[in-house]
Amino acid sequence: EVYKDYFFDANGYDIQDGGYKELEEPKTPAVPLAVPELLKPDRETQTDIYYTVCAQTGETEILPGEKTKTWGYNRSILGQTVVFPVGKHIHVTLQNRLPEITTFHWHGLNVSGPYVDGGCHAPVYPGEDSEIDFTLNQPASTNWLHAHPCPATAEQVYKGLATMVVVTDQHEASLSLPRTYGVDDIPVILQDRTFHENNQLDYRTDYDPDGVLGVTPLVNGTVNGYFDVTAKKMRLRLLNGANRREWRLHFSDDLEFVQIAGDGSLLPKPVHFTKLMLTCAERAELVVDFSKYKPGDEVILYSDQTPIMTFRIKEFTNDQHVEVPDELLKIEVPAVDPETPVRKVVMSGMDESVMMDHKKFKMDRIDAEQEVGLVQYWDVSNTNGRKMGMVHPFHCHGMSFLVISRNGHDPYPNERGFKDTVGVNPSETVRILVRFDLAGLYMYHCHILEHEDGGMMAQIETFIPGKPRPHYELMTMDKL
Ligand code: C2O
Ligand code: CU
Ligand code: CU
Structure with missing residues (x-):
C-alpha cells in the first residue's frame, strides 16, 4: 500500500492562523547543498x-551579497553532524563562546535530566565550559542538538543553534540500508527564515507568539540547494528544525518513497508514501529510489507548492547493495497495569495565552512525577x-514513547516506531505509552518554539521508589 495523503487534520495546518506566511520560491542561483562535516572525536x-x-557566533554566505550573521556549533551555522555509538561512555565538553547564556539540549537522547539533558537548568555562561558524560542505551535513530535556555530557545535556534545527532547501533548496522555519510546518507534539516536588509535575520521584527515563520526555505542552511546523486538509493534524514512551520513534503513526479525510521527508532516495517507531513522537531528517515532516472534529470523536493531543494541525477557510480528489508525492528509493547491511572496532559490556547496543564511554565516548579x-x-x-x-507538536525529554491511538483510532502507519514528538491535531487526544528509564527532571512542551518559550511547558520528576530523591538545583528568572 502506498499512502497518498498527509494524515493530519487540514483544519489544524498552521495556515489557519492569521499571521501565516507562505513559503516563497527562492529566486537566487542554485548552489550546492551544504552537507555538514562529521564532528571528529x-x-x-x-x-x-x-x-x-x-x-x-559567525557569518555565513547564504544569499548572494552580504554574509548573514548566524550562530552555530563548531561552525558558523547549524553544526557538524554528531554520531554517537550506543554502549560507549561519551564525554562532551560544552563551550559557550556566545555573548549570552545558552544550554545544549540533546533532543531525543535518553540521558538524565535536568543537567546532562541540557534543558533550561543546565546553563553554560558566556566564555565558560562545562563537561557532561553519559552512556546511551537506545535504538539507532536520528536526533538533534539545540539550544534550550528559557525563554530564549526560539531566538537562539532561529540564529542557527541546531545540529543533527545520529545514534548508531549494531542492529541497524546489520541491515541493508544506505549509510555512507555525505554520499547516500545525508541530513536534510528543514528551516525557514526571512532575510532583511543586507541579508540579515531579524527575529524581533518577525516575532509572532504563535511561532516565527520565514518566507525563504532552507535545507541545511542552504537556499536553493542541489545535491548530486550518484547512488540509486538515497537515505534522507529529515529533521523539521523550524520554529513553527510544518513541512508538507512531496517530490516532483509524485515520486514514491519509503519511510524507514521516525524520531526514536526504525519503524517495525517500511511505509510507502508520496506525501509526508513533518511537524516541528519530528524526524523521518526516508529511502528514495532514483534508479528510474538518467543522468541530467532533476528531482525536486517541495513543501506545498514551493520547491525547497533539487536532486541532480548523475552517473550512478556509487556501487551500492541496498535492499530495504520488510522487517526493520521488532518492538515489544510493554504491558500497562490496569490499576495505573492515565496521566492527562493538556495543551491549550494560542498566542500569548498558551498553557500546559492549565498553567504557564515556571522554572522552579515541578509539575508532575512518575516512577522510573x-x-x-x-x-x-x-x-x-x-x-x-x-x-501542537508534543515533546517530552528523557525517553521515547509509543503512540497508541488518536481519538481512539489507530495512529498513523508511520507512527509505529519510538517517537519523542507527536503532532496533536485540534480537538484531538493522542494516547502515548511512556516509560522513563532514568531518574531525573524532564521538560515536556509544545515544540512550536514560541509556544514553548511562551509557557506551554511543564516538568516532571522521575524517581526510583525507596531511593532518596536528589535535590535539583533549578534555574529561576533572576539567576539568568
Ligand atoms: Cu527539542 Cu525541550 O526540546
Ligand atoms: Cu527535547
Ligand atoms: Cu503549540
Whole structure:
C-alpha cells in the first residue's frame, strides 16, 4: 500500500492562523547543498569517546551579497553532524563562546535530566565550559542538538543553534540500508527564515507568539540547494528544525518513497508514501529510489507548492547493495497495569495565552512525577477548536514513547516506531505509552518554539521508589 495523503487534520495546518506566511520560491542561483562535516572525536579509547561542542557566533554566505550573521556549533551555522555509538561512555565538553547564556539540549537522547539533558537548568555562561558524560542505551535513530535556555530557545535556534545527532547501533548496522555519510546518507534539516536588509535575520521584527515563520526555505542552511546523486538509493534524514512551520513534503513526479525510521527508532516495517507531513522537531528517515532516472534529470523536493531543494541525477557510480528489508525492528509493547491511572496532559490556547496543564511554565516548579520503570498511558490533548486551531507538536525529554491511538483510532502507519514528538491535531487526544528509564527532571512542551518559550511547558520528576530523591538545583528568572 502506498499512502497518498498527509494524515493530519487540514483544519489544524498552521495556515489557519492569521499571521501565516507562505513559503516563497527562492529566486537566487542554485548552489550546492551544504552537507555538514562529521564532528571528529578529540580522542577515543576502547570504552570511552571524547568530543567538544562549541557554540559560537559567525557569518555565513547564504544569499548572494552580504554574509548573514548566524550562530552555530563548531561552525558558523547549524553544526557538524554528531554520531554517537550506543554502549560507549561519551564525554562532551560544552563551550559557550556566545555573548549570552545558552544550554545544549540533546533532543531525543535518553540521558538524565535536568543537567546532562541540557534543558533550561543546565546553563553554560558566556566564555565558560562545562563537561557532561553519559552512556546511551537506545535504538539507532536520528536526533538533534539545540539550544534550550528559557525563554530564549526560539531566538537562539532561529540564529542557527541546531545540529543533527545520529545514534548508531549494531542492529541497524546489520541491515541493508544506505549509510555512507555525505554520499547516500545525508541530513536534510528543514528551516525557514526571512532575510532583511543586507541579508540579515531579524527575529524581533518577525516575532509572532504563535511561532516565527520565514518566507525563504532552507535545507541545511542552504537556499536553493542541489545535491548530486550518484547512488540509486538515497537515505534522507529529515529533521523539521523550524520554529513553527510544518513541512508538507512531496517530490516532483509524485515520486514514491519509503519511510524507514521516525524520531526514536526504525519503524517495525517500511511505509510507502508520496506525501509526508513533518511537524516541528519530528524526524523521518526516508529511502528514495532514483534508479528510474538518467543522468541530467532533476528531482525536486517541495513543501506545498514551493520547491525547497533539487536532486541532480548523475552517473550512478556509487556501487551500492541496498535492499530495504520488510522487517526493520521488532518492538515489544510493554504491558500497562490496569490499576495505573492515565496521566492527562493538556495543551491549550494560542498566542500569548498558551498553557500546559492549565498553567504557564515556571522554572522552579515541578509539575508532575512518575516512577522510573513504570509503564503509563498519557492522554495528550489539544483543546483548540477544529475550525481555528493549530497542530501542537508534543515533546517530552528523557525517553521515547509509543503512540497508541488518536481519538481512539489507530495512529498513523508511520507512527509505529519510538517517537519523542507527536503532532496533536485540534480537538484531538493522542494516547502515548511512556516509560522513563532514568531518574531525573524532564521538560515536556509544545515544540512550536514560541509556544514553548511562551509557557506551554511543564516538568516532571522521575524517581526510583525507596531511593532518596536528589535535590535539583533549578534555574529561576533572576539567576539568568
Ligand atoms: Cu527539542 Cu525541550 O526540546
Ligand atoms: Cu527535547
Ligand atoms: Cu503549540
